[in-house]
Amino acid sequence: MSGGEGSIVQFDNVGLRYGTEREVLSDISFTLYPGSFYFLTGASGAGKTSLLRLLYLAQRPSRGIIRMFGTDVITVPRGRLPAFRRRIGVVFQDFRLVSHLSALDNVALPLRVSGVPESEIRKPVADMLEWVGLDQRADARPATLSGGEQQRVAIARAVIARPEILVADEPTGNVDPDMALKLLRLFEALNRLGTTVVVATHDVHLLKKVPDSLIMRLDRGRLSDPTGALRYPPRREAAS
Protein backbone atom coordinates (compact mmCIF):
# COMPACT_ATOMS: atom_id res chain seq x y z
CA MET A 1 0.00 0.00 0.00
CA SER A 2 1.32 3.39 -0.88
CA GLY A 3 0.71 6.80 0.58
CA GLY A 4 -1.33 7.39 3.72
CA GLU A 5 -0.23 10.94 4.48
CA GLY A 6 -3.14 12.97 5.79
CA SER A 7 -5.24 9.83 6.15
CA ILE A 8 -7.60 9.25 9.05
CA VAL A 9 -7.60 5.45 8.77
CA GLN A 10 -5.04 3.18 7.22
CA PHE A 11 -5.36 -0.63 6.97
CA ASP A 12 -2.28 -2.47 5.81
CA ASN A 13 -2.43 -6.18 4.99
CA VAL A 14 -5.02 -6.80 7.65
CA GLY A 15 -6.37 -10.29 8.21
CA LEU A 16 -8.98 -11.48 10.67
CA ARG A 17 -9.92 -14.95 11.76
CA TYR A 18 -12.15 -16.07 14.60
CA GLY A 19 -10.52 -18.89 16.56
CA THR A 20 -8.99 -21.47 14.29
CA GLU A 21 -11.44 -20.90 11.43
CA ARG A 22 -10.22 -19.67 8.05
CA GLU A 23 -9.77 -15.92 7.69
CA VAL A 24 -12.98 -13.94 7.29
CA LEU A 25 -10.94 -10.96 6.08
CA SER A 26 -7.72 -11.34 4.11
CA ASP A 27 -5.09 -8.89 2.93
CA ILE A 28 -7.24 -5.84 3.54
CA SER A 29 -5.39 -2.64 2.67
CA PHE A 30 -7.03 0.74 2.25
CA THR A 31 -6.82 4.35 3.33
CA LEU A 32 -9.67 6.60 4.40
CA TYR A 33 -9.27 10.36 4.10
CA PRO A 34 -10.91 13.00 6.24
CA GLY A 35 -14.15 14.35 4.88
CA SER A 36 -14.72 11.49 2.41
CA PHE A 37 -17.87 9.42 2.02
CA TYR A 38 -17.37 5.70 1.55
CA PHE A 39 -19.76 2.88 0.86
CA LEU A 40 -18.71 -0.61 1.80
CA THR A 41 -20.67 -3.13 -0.23
CA GLY A 42 -20.73 -6.85 -0.62
CA ALA A 43 -23.04 -9.79 -0.31
CA SER A 44 -24.20 -11.06 3.06
CA GLY A 45 -21.34 -12.91 4.72
CA ALA A 46 -18.69 -11.07 2.68
CA GLY A 47 -17.16 -9.66 5.88
CA LYS A 48 -18.65 -6.15 5.99
CA THR A 49 -19.59 -6.29 9.66
CA SER A 50 -16.20 -7.81 10.58
CA LEU A 51 -14.41 -5.00 8.74
CA LEU A 52 -16.59 -2.41 10.49
CA ARG A 53 -15.83 -4.02 13.87
CA LEU A 54 -12.15 -3.48 13.16
CA LEU A 55 -12.95 0.10 12.19
CA TYR A 56 -14.80 0.94 15.38
CA LEU A 57 -12.22 -0.87 17.51
CA ALA A 58 -14.43 -3.65 18.78
CA GLN A 59 -11.98 -6.22 17.49
CA ARG A 60 -8.24 -6.59 17.00
CA PRO A 61 -7.10 -8.11 13.69
CA SER A 62 -5.25 -11.40 13.55
CA ARG A 63 -2.52 -9.79 11.48
CA GLY A 64 -1.61 -6.57 9.73
CA ILE A 65 -1.42 -2.95 10.80
CA ILE A 66 -4.25 -0.50 11.50
CA ARG A 67 -3.46 3.16 11.96
CA MET A 68 -6.20 5.54 13.06
CA PHE A 69 -5.80 9.24 13.69
CA GLY A 70 -2.08 8.79 13.09
CA THR A 71 -1.62 6.07 15.74
CA ASP A 72 -1.04 2.35 15.42
CA VAL A 73 -4.11 1.12 17.26
CA ILE A 74 -2.95 -2.49 17.31
CA THR A 75 -0.06 -1.81 19.64
CA VAL A 76 -1.61 1.04 21.58
CA PRO A 77 -2.27 0.10 25.25
CA ARG A 78 -5.81 -1.08 25.91
CA GLY A 79 -6.42 1.79 28.30
CA ARG A 80 -5.95 4.35 25.53
CA LEU A 81 -8.52 2.81 23.17
CA PRO A 82 -11.59 4.52 24.73
CA ALA A 83 -10.19 7.91 23.70
CA PHE A 84 -10.04 6.67 20.10
CA ARG A 85 -13.52 5.14 20.29
CA ARG A 86 -14.93 8.52 21.34
CA ARG A 87 -13.79 9.91 18.02
CA ILE A 88 -15.81 7.28 16.14
CA GLY A 89 -19.60 7.25 15.84
CA VAL A 90 -21.21 3.88 15.21
CA VAL A 91 -24.65 2.94 13.91
CA PHE A 92 -24.99 -0.73 14.68
CA GLN A 93 -26.95 -3.02 12.41
CA ASP A 94 -29.10 -4.10 15.36
CA PHE A 95 -29.19 -0.50 16.77
CA ARG A 96 -27.97 -1.62 20.21
CA LEU A 97 -30.04 0.87 22.15
CA VAL A 98 -30.06 0.59 25.96
CA SER A 99 -33.49 -0.84 26.62
CA HIS A 100 -34.17 0.80 29.99
CA LEU A 101 -33.17 4.28 28.83
CA SER A 102 -35.41 6.73 27.00
CA ALA A 103 -34.62 7.85 23.46
CA LEU A 104 -33.22 11.06 24.93
CA ASP A 105 -30.95 9.25 27.37
CA ASN A 106 -29.79 6.86 24.65
CA VAL A 107 -28.80 9.76 22.44
CA ALA A 108 -27.13 11.46 25.40
CA LEU A 109 -24.94 8.42 26.17
CA PRO A 110 -21.85 9.44 24.15
CA LEU A 111 -21.92 12.89 25.77
CA ARG A 112 -22.20 11.38 29.24
CA VAL A 113 -19.38 8.96 28.45
CA SER A 114 -17.30 11.96 27.41
CA GLY A 115 -18.06 13.68 30.70
CA VAL A 116 -20.11 16.55 29.31
CA PRO A 117 -21.94 18.31 32.18
CA GLU A 118 -25.64 17.53 32.43
CA SER A 119 -26.49 21.20 31.90
CA GLU A 120 -24.85 21.04 28.47
CA ILE A 121 -26.48 17.80 27.38
CA ARG A 122 -30.23 18.39 27.12
CA LYS A 123 -30.21 21.10 24.44
CA PRO A 124 -27.99 19.39 21.83
CA VAL A 125 -29.75 16.08 22.43
CA ALA A 126 -33.18 17.69 21.98
CA ASP A 127 -31.92 19.39 18.81
CA MET A 128 -30.61 16.10 17.50
CA LEU A 129 -33.87 14.31 18.22
CA GLU A 130 -35.74 17.07 16.43
CA TRP A 131 -33.33 16.72 13.54
CA VAL A 132 -34.17 13.02 13.14
CA GLY A 133 -37.88 13.75 13.66
CA LEU A 134 -38.19 12.16 17.07
CA ASP A 135 -38.62 15.21 19.29
CA GLN A 136 -42.08 13.99 20.26
CA ARG A 137 -40.71 10.59 21.28
CA ALA A 138 -37.85 11.81 23.46
CA ASP A 139 -39.13 10.03 26.56
CA ALA A 140 -40.09 6.80 24.83
CA ARG A 141 -38.24 3.58 25.62
CA PRO A 142 -36.78 1.66 22.67
CA ALA A 143 -39.32 -1.15 23.04
CA THR A 144 -42.13 1.31 22.28
CA LEU A 145 -40.42 2.68 19.16
CA SER A 146 -40.82 1.27 15.66
CA GLY A 147 -37.80 -0.22 13.86
CA GLY A 148 -37.31 2.97 11.87
CA GLU A 149 -37.58 5.13 14.96
CA GLN A 150 -35.04 2.97 16.79
CA GLN A 151 -32.72 3.29 13.83
CA ARG A 152 -33.03 7.07 13.90
CA VAL A 153 -32.27 7.09 17.64
CA ALA A 154 -29.21 4.94 16.91
CA ILE A 155 -28.09 7.38 14.23
CA ALA A 156 -28.69 10.39 16.47
CA ARG A 157 -26.60 8.70 19.16
CA ALA A 158 -23.82 8.01 16.65
CA VAL A 159 -23.56 11.60 15.51
CA ILE A 160 -24.39 13.58 18.67
CA ALA A 161 -20.74 13.85 19.74
CA ARG A 162 -19.59 15.08 16.33
CA PRO A 163 -17.38 12.07 15.57
CA GLU A 164 -14.50 12.36 13.17
CA ILE A 165 -15.49 9.03 11.63
CA LEU A 166 -19.04 7.75 11.33
CA VAL A 167 -19.39 4.02 10.76
CA ALA A 168 -22.86 2.75 9.88
CA ASP A 169 -23.73 -0.91 9.40
CA GLU A 170 -26.76 -1.26 7.12
CA PRO A 171 -28.28 1.94 8.50
CA THR A 172 -31.23 1.94 6.13
CA GLY A 173 -32.09 -1.71 6.43
CA ASN A 174 -35.19 -1.18 8.55
CA VAL A 175 -36.67 1.98 7.10
CA ASP A 176 -38.84 2.79 4.13
CA PRO A 177 -37.23 4.31 1.01
CA ASP A 178 -38.21 7.86 1.96
CA MET A 179 -36.68 7.55 5.40
CA ALA A 180 -33.61 5.80 3.94
CA LEU A 181 -33.07 8.79 1.68
CA LYS A 182 -33.60 11.19 4.55
CA LEU A 183 -31.02 9.34 6.64
CA LEU A 184 -28.57 9.38 3.79
CA ARG A 185 -29.03 13.13 3.48
CA LEU A 186 -28.30 13.33 7.20
CA PHE A 187 -25.04 11.43 6.69
CA GLU A 188 -24.19 13.69 3.77
CA ALA A 189 -24.83 16.76 5.88
CA LEU A 190 -22.53 15.40 8.56
CA ASN A 191 -19.97 14.55 5.89
CA ARG A 192 -20.08 18.14 4.67
CA LEU A 193 -19.23 19.22 8.20
CA GLY A 194 -16.00 17.23 7.90
CA THR A 195 -16.91 13.79 9.24
CA THR A 196 -15.57 10.81 7.34
CA VAL A 197 -18.52 8.51 6.68
CA VAL A 198 -18.35 4.77 6.06
CA VAL A 199 -21.69 3.12 5.29
CA ALA A 200 -21.91 -0.63 4.88
CA THR A 201 -24.81 -1.71 2.72
CA HIS A 202 -25.80 -4.41 0.32
CA ASP A 203 -28.42 -2.11 -1.25
CA VAL A 204 -26.93 -1.15 -4.64
CA HIS A 205 -29.65 1.46 -5.19
CA LEU A 206 -28.38 3.37 -2.18
CA LEU A 207 -24.96 3.83 -3.77
CA LYS A 208 -26.40 5.98 -6.53
CA LYS A 209 -27.98 8.38 -4.06
CA VAL A 210 -24.67 9.88 -2.93
CA PRO A 211 -22.89 11.10 -6.05
CA ASP A 212 -19.54 11.93 -4.44
CA SER A 213 -19.18 8.68 -2.58
CA LEU A 214 -16.42 6.13 -3.01
CA ILE A 215 -17.12 2.44 -3.03
CA MET A 216 -15.18 -0.41 -1.49
CA ARG A 217 -16.46 -3.86 -2.32
CA LEU A 218 -15.90 -6.91 -0.19
CA ASP A 219 -16.06 -10.33 -1.76
CA ARG A 220 -15.46 -13.32 0.47
CA GLY A 221 -13.21 -11.35 2.76
CA ARG A 222 -11.18 -9.59 0.08
CA LEU A 223 -11.47 -5.97 -0.93
CA SER A 224 -11.90 -4.63 -4.46
CA ASP A 225 -11.92 -1.05 -5.66
CA PRO A 226 -14.58 -0.20 -8.21
CA THR A 227 -14.30 3.58 -7.83
CA GLY A 228 -10.64 3.97 -6.95
CA ALA A 229 -11.46 4.41 -3.28
CA LEU A 230 -8.37 2.48 -2.31
CA ARG A 231 -6.00 4.55 -4.40
CA TYR A 232 -4.10 7.59 -3.33
CA PRO A 233 -5.11 10.31 -3.85
CA PRO A 234 -8.73 9.12 -3.97
CA ARG A 235 -10.59 9.74 -7.18
CA ARG A 236 -13.80 11.61 -6.51
CA GLU A 237 -15.93 9.64 -8.93
CA ALA A 238 -19.59 9.20 -8.70
CA ALA A 239 -20.88 5.77 -7.86
CA SER A 240 -22.30 4.15 -10.88
Place this chain on the structure above:
Amino acid sequence: MTAPSPIRRNAPRFGSADRLVPHARLAGPMPWVIAIMIALTVIAASAGLALRNLSANAAAEIAGGLTVQIVEGAPAERERQAEVAVALLSNREEVAEVRRVPDAELDALLEPWLGQQGVAEEDAIPIPALIDVRLAGPVTPRRLEELRASLAASAPAARLDAQARWLEPVLGAVASLEWLAAGLIVLLAATSAAAVWLAARSALGSNRETIEIIHLLGGTDAQIARIFQRSIGLDAALGGIVGLALGGAAVWLLGRQFAGLGSGMVAGGGLGPVDWALLAAIPVAGVLLAILTARLTVLAALRRIL
Protein backbone atom coordinates in the same frame (compact mmCIF):
# COMPACT_ATOMS: atom_id res chain seq x y z
CA MET B 1 -28.31 21.11 9.49
CA THR B 2 -26.49 23.12 12.09
CA ALA B 3 -23.40 21.77 13.71
CA PRO B 4 -24.11 20.32 17.13
CA SER B 5 -22.34 21.99 20.03
CA PRO B 6 -18.69 21.05 20.41
CA ILE B 7 -18.01 18.65 23.21
CA ARG B 8 -15.14 18.11 25.60
CA ARG B 9 -13.33 14.85 25.07
CA ASN B 10 -11.58 12.59 27.56
CA ALA B 11 -13.24 14.30 30.50
CA PRO B 12 -12.81 12.09 33.57
CA ARG B 13 -16.31 12.42 35.03
CA PHE B 14 -19.19 10.22 33.92
CA GLY B 15 -22.39 12.16 34.52
CA SER B 16 -25.53 10.37 35.64
CA ALA B 17 -23.81 7.01 35.82
CA ASP B 18 -26.63 5.79 38.03
CA ARG B 19 -29.02 5.90 35.10
CA LEU B 20 -27.10 3.40 33.06
CA VAL B 21 -27.78 0.25 35.07
CA PRO B 22 -31.26 -0.38 36.49
CA HIS B 23 -31.34 -0.93 40.24
CA ALA B 24 -33.47 -3.36 42.21
CA ARG B 25 -32.66 -1.64 45.54
CA LEU B 26 -34.53 -3.21 48.48
CA ALA B 27 -36.61 -5.28 46.08
CA GLY B 28 -33.48 -7.25 45.19
CA PRO B 29 -31.72 -9.80 47.44
CA MET B 30 -28.38 -8.00 47.67
CA PRO B 31 -29.17 -5.44 50.42
CA TRP B 32 -30.79 -8.15 52.53
CA VAL B 33 -27.84 -10.52 52.14
CA ILE B 34 -25.52 -7.72 53.21
CA ALA B 35 -27.90 -6.78 56.07
CA ILE B 36 -27.75 -10.33 57.43
CA MET B 37 -23.96 -10.44 57.05
CA ILE B 38 -23.53 -7.10 58.78
CA ALA B 39 -25.91 -8.08 61.60
CA LEU B 40 -23.98 -11.32 62.18
CA THR B 41 -20.67 -9.47 62.02
CA VAL B 42 -21.90 -6.90 64.54
CA ILE B 43 -22.98 -9.70 66.91
CA ALA B 44 -19.69 -11.60 66.47
CA ALA B 45 -17.65 -8.44 66.89
CA SER B 46 -19.56 -7.37 69.98
CA ALA B 47 -19.05 -10.86 71.46
CA GLY B 48 -15.33 -10.59 70.74
CA LEU B 49 -15.13 -7.10 72.25
CA ALA B 50 -17.14 -8.11 75.32
CA LEU B 51 -14.89 -11.13 75.87
CA ARG B 52 -11.80 -8.95 75.44
CA ASN B 53 -13.14 -6.47 78.01
CA LEU B 54 -14.12 -9.23 80.39
CA SER B 55 -10.72 -10.86 80.09
CA ALA B 56 -8.86 -7.57 80.47
CA ASN B 57 -10.90 -6.51 83.50
CA ALA B 58 -10.57 -9.88 85.21
CA ALA B 59 -6.85 -10.04 84.50
CA ALA B 60 -6.31 -6.50 85.79
CA GLU B 61 -8.35 -7.24 88.89
CA ILE B 62 -6.41 -10.33 89.88
CA ALA B 63 -3.01 -9.45 88.47
CA GLY B 64 -1.63 -8.43 91.89
CA GLY B 65 -3.90 -10.72 93.89
CA LEU B 66 -2.48 -13.30 96.28
CA THR B 67 -4.22 -15.61 98.74
CA VAL B 68 -2.50 -16.82 101.89
CA GLN B 69 -4.09 -19.84 103.59
CA ILE B 70 -3.08 -20.85 107.08
CA VAL B 71 -3.76 -24.58 107.06
CA GLU B 72 -3.57 -25.50 110.67
CA GLY B 73 -5.96 -27.78 112.54
CA ALA B 74 -5.49 -26.20 116.00
CA PRO B 75 -7.62 -23.04 116.14
CA ALA B 76 -5.31 -21.12 118.48
CA GLU B 77 -2.17 -21.86 116.50
CA ARG B 78 -4.02 -21.05 113.29
CA GLU B 79 -5.06 -17.72 114.73
CA ARG B 80 -1.53 -16.96 115.93
CA GLN B 81 0.07 -17.76 112.58
CA ALA B 82 -2.58 -15.72 110.76
CA GLU B 83 -1.87 -12.68 112.91
CA VAL B 84 1.88 -13.06 112.42
CA ALA B 85 1.42 -13.44 108.66
CA VAL B 86 -0.78 -10.33 108.45
CA ALA B 87 1.80 -8.37 110.46
CA LEU B 88 4.72 -9.58 108.35
CA LEU B 89 2.98 -8.97 105.05
CA SER B 90 1.81 -5.50 106.07
CA ASN B 91 5.41 -4.46 106.64
CA ARG B 92 6.65 -5.54 103.23
CA GLU B 93 7.24 -2.84 100.68
CA GLU B 94 5.75 -4.64 97.68
CA VAL B 95 2.47 -5.36 99.48
CA ALA B 96 -0.18 -2.74 98.78
CA GLU B 97 -3.02 -4.18 100.82
CA VAL B 98 -3.57 -7.00 103.30
CA ARG B 99 -6.97 -8.13 104.53
CA ARG B 100 -7.75 -10.98 106.79
CA VAL B 101 -10.97 -12.56 105.56
CA PRO B 102 -13.27 -12.55 108.62
CA ASP B 103 -14.47 -15.92 109.88
CA ALA B 104 -18.07 -14.84 109.45
CA GLU B 105 -17.43 -14.18 105.77
CA LEU B 106 -15.76 -17.59 105.42
CA ASP B 107 -18.66 -19.30 107.13
CA ALA B 108 -21.08 -17.55 104.81
CA LEU B 109 -19.06 -18.65 101.78
CA LEU B 110 -18.96 -22.27 102.93
CA GLU B 111 -22.49 -22.47 104.24
CA PRO B 112 -23.99 -23.79 100.99
CA TRP B 113 -21.67 -26.81 101.19
CA LEU B 114 -21.09 -27.36 104.90
CA GLY B 115 -24.23 -25.94 106.41
CA GLN B 116 -24.28 -23.78 109.55
CA GLN B 117 -21.46 -24.72 111.92
CA GLY B 118 -23.21 -23.71 115.17
CA VAL B 119 -20.85 -25.78 117.34
CA ALA B 120 -17.89 -25.03 119.60
CA GLU B 121 -14.79 -23.94 117.75
CA GLU B 122 -12.88 -27.07 118.83
CA ASP B 123 -15.57 -29.35 117.40
CA ALA B 124 -16.03 -27.50 114.13
CA ILE B 125 -14.47 -28.62 110.85
CA PRO B 126 -11.12 -26.87 110.67
CA ILE B 127 -11.26 -24.17 108.02
CA PRO B 128 -8.01 -22.50 106.93
CA ALA B 129 -7.60 -18.86 107.82
CA LEU B 130 -7.60 -16.76 104.64
CA ILE B 131 -5.61 -13.60 104.02
CA ASP B 132 -6.29 -11.59 100.88
CA VAL B 133 -3.14 -9.81 99.73
CA ARG B 134 -2.78 -7.27 96.93
CA LEU B 135 0.69 -6.51 95.67
CA ALA B 136 1.80 -3.31 93.98
CA GLY B 137 2.34 -4.81 90.53
CA PRO B 138 1.80 -8.32 89.25
CA VAL B 139 2.52 -11.50 91.17
CA THR B 140 5.63 -12.99 89.62
CA PRO B 141 7.05 -16.41 90.58
CA ARG B 142 10.06 -14.63 92.14
CA ARG B 143 7.94 -12.34 94.31
CA LEU B 144 5.81 -15.28 95.35
CA GLU B 145 8.90 -17.26 96.38
CA GLU B 146 10.27 -14.31 98.39
CA LEU B 147 6.99 -13.92 100.29
CA ARG B 148 6.83 -17.66 100.92
CA ALA B 149 10.35 -17.58 102.33
CA SER B 150 9.57 -14.62 104.55
CA LEU B 151 6.58 -16.45 106.08
CA ALA B 152 8.19 -19.88 106.35
CA ALA B 153 9.80 -19.39 109.78
CA SER B 154 7.04 -17.62 111.71
CA ALA B 155 3.98 -19.02 109.91
CA PRO B 156 4.97 -22.49 108.65
CA ALA B 157 1.35 -23.43 107.93
CA ALA B 158 1.03 -20.60 105.38
CA ARG B 159 0.32 -21.54 101.78
CA LEU B 160 0.56 -18.84 99.15
CA ASP B 161 -1.27 -18.90 95.82
CA ALA B 162 -1.40 -16.30 93.06
CA GLN B 163 -5.06 -15.65 92.19
CA ALA B 164 -4.20 -15.29 88.51
CA ARG B 165 -3.21 -18.97 88.40
CA TRP B 166 -6.75 -20.05 89.30
CA LEU B 167 -8.19 -18.02 86.46
CA GLU B 168 -5.61 -19.03 83.88
CA PRO B 169 -7.76 -21.79 82.32
CA VAL B 170 -10.79 -19.47 82.28
CA LEU B 171 -8.83 -16.65 80.65
CA GLY B 172 -7.36 -19.15 78.19
CA ALA B 173 -10.84 -20.28 77.24
CA VAL B 174 -11.97 -16.64 76.92
CA ALA B 175 -8.97 -15.94 74.65
CA SER B 176 -9.97 -18.90 72.48
CA LEU B 177 -13.49 -17.49 72.24
CA GLU B 178 -12.03 -14.12 71.24
CA TRP B 179 -10.10 -15.81 68.43
CA LEU B 180 -13.23 -17.67 67.45
CA ALA B 181 -15.10 -14.35 67.19
CA ALA B 182 -12.26 -12.88 65.10
CA GLY B 183 -12.34 -15.96 62.85
CA LEU B 184 -16.11 -15.59 62.45
CA ILE B 185 -15.68 -11.95 61.46
CA VAL B 186 -13.09 -12.91 58.83
CA LEU B 187 -15.37 -15.68 57.52
CA LEU B 188 -18.34 -13.33 57.39
CA ALA B 189 -16.27 -10.71 55.57
CA ALA B 190 -15.14 -13.36 53.08
CA THR B 191 -18.73 -14.53 52.63
CA SER B 192 -19.88 -10.95 52.12
CA ALA B 193 -17.15 -10.40 49.53
CA ALA B 194 -18.17 -13.63 47.80
CA ALA B 195 -21.83 -12.51 47.79
CA VAL B 196 -20.85 -9.15 46.30
CA TRP B 197 -18.64 -10.91 43.75
CA LEU B 198 -21.57 -13.09 42.71
CA ALA B 199 -23.88 -10.07 42.61
CA ALA B 200 -21.40 -8.08 40.51
CA ARG B 201 -20.96 -11.03 38.14
CA SER B 202 -24.70 -11.42 37.89
CA ALA B 203 -25.15 -7.68 37.29
CA LEU B 204 -22.42 -7.79 34.66
CA GLY B 205 -24.18 -10.70 32.96
CA SER B 206 -27.60 -9.13 32.98
CA ASN B 207 -26.24 -5.75 31.84
CA ARG B 208 -23.73 -7.15 29.36
CA GLU B 209 -25.43 -5.48 26.40
CA THR B 210 -25.38 -2.07 28.11
CA ILE B 211 -21.75 -2.50 29.11
CA GLU B 212 -20.73 -3.41 25.58
CA ILE B 213 -22.54 -0.35 24.24
CA ILE B 214 -20.87 1.97 26.75
CA HIS B 215 -17.55 0.30 26.02
CA LEU B 216 -17.95 0.82 22.27
CA LEU B 217 -19.04 4.42 22.79
CA GLY B 218 -15.70 5.05 24.47
CA GLY B 219 -16.51 4.33 28.10
CA THR B 220 -13.42 3.42 30.10
CA ASP B 221 -13.14 0.41 32.40
CA ALA B 222 -13.01 2.77 35.36
CA GLN B 223 -16.23 4.50 34.24
CA ILE B 224 -18.04 1.20 33.81
CA ALA B 225 -16.67 -0.12 37.11
CA ARG B 226 -17.89 3.06 38.83
CA ILE B 227 -21.44 2.36 37.66
CA PHE B 228 -21.36 -0.99 39.45
CA GLN B 229 -19.43 0.32 42.43
CA ARG B 230 -22.08 2.98 42.92
CA SER B 231 -24.93 0.52 42.51
CA ILE B 232 -23.45 -2.12 44.83
CA GLY B 233 -22.18 0.54 47.24
CA LEU B 234 -25.74 1.86 47.63
CA ASP B 235 -27.06 -1.67 48.12
CA ALA B 236 -24.35 -2.29 50.72
CA ALA B 237 -25.13 1.00 52.48
CA LEU B 238 -28.82 0.12 52.69
CA GLY B 239 -27.98 -3.39 53.88
CA GLY B 240 -25.41 -2.02 56.31
CA ILE B 241 -27.89 0.33 57.97
CA VAL B 242 -30.48 -2.42 58.34
CA GLY B 243 -27.81 -4.91 59.52
CA LEU B 244 -26.39 -2.49 62.08
CA ALA B 245 -29.87 -1.80 63.43
CA LEU B 246 -30.65 -5.52 63.73
CA GLY B 247 -27.25 -6.49 65.14
CA GLY B 248 -27.09 -3.47 67.45
CA ALA B 249 -30.56 -4.22 68.83
CA ALA B 250 -29.61 -7.86 69.47
CA VAL B 251 -26.39 -6.83 71.23
CA TRP B 252 -28.17 -4.22 73.34
CA LEU B 253 -30.83 -6.71 74.45
CA LEU B 254 -28.21 -9.35 75.28
CA GLY B 255 -26.17 -6.74 77.15
CA ARG B 256 -29.17 -5.85 79.26
CA GLN B 257 -29.84 -9.52 80.07
CA PHE B 258 -26.23 -10.14 81.09
CA ALA B 259 -26.11 -6.94 83.12
CA GLY B 260 -29.17 -8.18 84.96
CA LEU B 261 -27.27 -11.26 86.16
CA GLY B 262 -25.30 -9.05 88.54
CA SER B 263 -22.20 -11.23 88.22
CA GLY B 264 -18.95 -9.34 88.74
CA MET B 265 -17.05 -11.13 86.01
CA VAL B 266 -19.83 -10.81 83.41
CA ALA B 267 -20.28 -7.14 84.28
CA GLY B 268 -16.66 -6.64 83.27
CA GLY B 269 -17.65 -7.62 79.71
CA GLY B 270 -19.80 -4.54 79.10
CA LEU B 271 -19.24 -2.50 75.92
CA GLY B 272 -17.82 1.01 76.18
CA PRO B 273 -18.27 3.99 73.84
CA VAL B 274 -15.19 3.01 71.83
CA ASP B 275 -16.59 -0.49 71.38
CA TRP B 276 -19.92 0.89 70.14
CA ALA B 277 -18.04 3.19 67.76
CA LEU B 278 -16.16 0.16 66.41
CA LEU B 279 -19.46 -1.69 65.92
CA ALA B 280 -20.89 1.35 64.12
CA ALA B 281 -17.86 1.29 61.80
CA ILE B 282 -18.65 -2.26 60.63
CA PRO B 283 -21.25 -1.20 58.00
CA VAL B 284 -18.78 1.41 56.72
CA ALA B 285 -16.15 -1.31 56.38
CA GLY B 286 -18.80 -3.49 54.72
CA VAL B 287 -19.60 -0.79 52.15
CA LEU B 288 -15.89 -0.27 51.42
CA LEU B 289 -15.38 -4.02 51.07
CA ALA B 290 -18.39 -4.27 48.74
CA ILE B 291 -17.18 -1.36 46.60
CA LEU B 292 -13.66 -2.78 46.37
CA THR B 293 -14.94 -6.26 45.53
CA ALA B 294 -17.31 -4.88 42.89
CA ARG B 295 -14.54 -2.79 41.34
CA LEU B 296 -12.05 -5.65 41.16
CA THR B 297 -14.69 -8.06 39.81
CA VAL B 298 -15.86 -5.67 37.09
CA LEU B 299 -12.35 -4.62 36.08
CA ALA B 300 -11.26 -8.26 35.84
CA ALA B 301 -14.29 -9.07 33.67
CA LEU B 302 -13.79 -6.00 31.45
CA ARG B 303 -10.13 -6.86 30.84
CA ARG B 304 -11.33 -9.89 28.90
CA ILE B 305 -12.90 -7.70 26.24
CA LEU B 306 -10.93 -5.37 23.98
